[in-house]
Amino acid sequence: MELIPGNSLVTATPEEGRKLALELALHSIYAIQPDENVLRAGRDVYTTDPEELIASSHVVAIEFATIAAANNYWR
Template sequence: MELIPGNSLITATPEEGRKLALDMALHSIYAIQPDENVLKAGRDVYSTDPEELIASSQVVAIEFATIAAANNYWR
């Protein structure tokens, strides 16, 4: 499994960086829980729980911050 798509954190734009952050978060989730049936079974819980959704957003935000730093904040 490729945890960093394209094996690079460098992106041309913040929009591409945001997409990469989402992709990286998804790849991490699948790496942690590779059983798709178990993964899907949990969706009913986390998809309706505001705290779970906020926690998911925090993971993406951390990934995006890492990508932004790697790209010198697109300066």
Template sequence: MELIPGNSLITETPEAGRRLAMDMALHSIYAIQPDGEILKTGRTVYATDPDELIASSQVVALEFATIAAANNYWR
């Protein structure tokens, strides 16, 4: 499994960086829990729990912060 799609944190735009952050978060989840059925079962819990949704957003935000720094904040 490729944990960093394209093996690079460099993106042309912040929008592409945000997409990469979401992809990286998703790849991490699948690396941690490779059983698709268990993941599917868990969705009913976190999809309706505001705390779980916020935690998921925080993971993406951390990935995006790393990508933004790697891209010198697109300056």
């Protein structure tokens, strides 16, 4: 599994950075829990619990902030 696609956080646009942030978050989840059956078993809980959804969004936001900094905030 490639945890950082292309081994770079540099993207051309913030939109690409946001997509990369989502991809990195997903890669992290699969790296932590590689058993897809276990992941799917918990999906009903975390997709309907507002606190779990907020926590997931927070992970993506942290990834995006890291990518934005690596891109000098696209300036």
